[in-house]
Amino acid sequence: MASNSYDLLFKFISVGDSGVGKSCILLRFTNREYIPTETTIGIEFGSQVVTVEDRKLKLQIWDTAGQESFRSISRAYYRGAIGCLLVYDMTRRDSFNHLLTWLEDVRQHGNEDIITMLVANKSDLASKRVVSRAEGEAFAKKHNLLYIETSAKSGENVEEAFLELAQEIYSALNLSQDLTQIPEADLRRLEQHGVKIGPKRTLNINPNAPSSTSSPQCEC
Numbered sequence: 411m412a413s414n415s416y417d418l419l420f421k422f423i424s425v426g427d428s429g430v431g432k433s434c435i436l437l438r439f440t441n442r443e444y445i446p447t448e449t450t451i452g453i454e455f456g457s458q459v460v461t462v463e464d465r466k467l468k469l470q471i472w473d474t475a476g477q478e479s480f481r482s483i484s485r486a487y488y489r490g491a492i493g494c495l496l497v498y499d500m501t502r503r504d505s506f507n508h509l510l511t512w513l514e515d516v517r518q519h520g521n522e523d524i525i526t527m528l529v530a531n532k533s534d535l536a537s538k539r540v541v542s543r544a545e546g547e548a549f550a551k552k553h554n555l556l557y558i559e560t561s562a563k564s565g566e567n568v569e570e571a572f573l574e575l576a577q578e579i580y581s582a583l584n585l586s587q588d589l590t591q592i593p594e595a596d597l598r599r600l601e602q603h604g605v606k607i608g609p610k611r612t613l614n615i616n617p618n619a620p621s622s623t624s625s626p627q628c629e630c
């Protein structure tokens with residue numbers, strides 16, 4: 411499939427402590443395999459297309475490094491994202507305890523429309539689990555997040571995590587409408603917030619309109 415054949419593109423970020431499985435989740439989703447990874451340095455990204463209501467949604471995921479020294483780089487990517495995977499390791503309580511710091515970071519530096527999925531990873535290690543489902547769900551409820559338990563190792567719920575987040579964004583932003591009817595100003599705002607209409611839509615935008623070389627005004 412051509413990489414540009416999609417109706418909508420959503421930018422996601424993935425955040426959380428180092429070692430919780432962010433890179434493995436991303437690789438499981440994009441390559442459908444489990445690859446024990448090297449530590450992420452800076453930012454990496456991958457993409458995959460999912461289908462929601464017959465629309466092809468290309469998810470472009472920016473995988474950030476958890477180390478403090480890279481946080482300032484990572485923050486630069488928050489603003490242009492519409493979806494966030496906030497990941498912790500259910501076998502490591504410290505990664506759960508740090509969730510609030512991550513969430514505050516995302517809310518402070520991200521755009522106000524960002525929708526976050528709390529991801530409790532490593533569900534294959536049931537005997538080592540220290541953070542219960544009830545605790546995870548309570549945190550998610552309190553902070554208005556979606557919640558899912560995954561295993562990058564077994565693959566359990568990995569695709570579902572991305573798909574459910576995409577579905578939530580799709581309905582929250584009312585994107586089931588006719589995409590050719592979205593006014594230009596709204597398109598620009600969507601784009602600044604991590605949602606791009608695919609190339610098919612671009613062909614339908616005012617074919618006779620003169621192309622402008624002036625830079626668009628920021629509407630934020």
Ligand code: GDP
Pocket residue numbers: 426427428429430431432433434435445446447448449450476531532533534535560561562563564
């Ligand atoms: P990141 O720093 O958040 O990107 O974490 P990584 O994806 O690099 O994973 C950190 C370590 O956890 C690696 O040794 C992975 O092999 C391991 N890991 C990641 N996901 C899982 C999982 O679902 N189950 C198990 N058992 N190990 C995992």
Ligand code: MG
Pocket residue numbers: 432433434448449450473474475
């Ligand atoms: Mg990583």
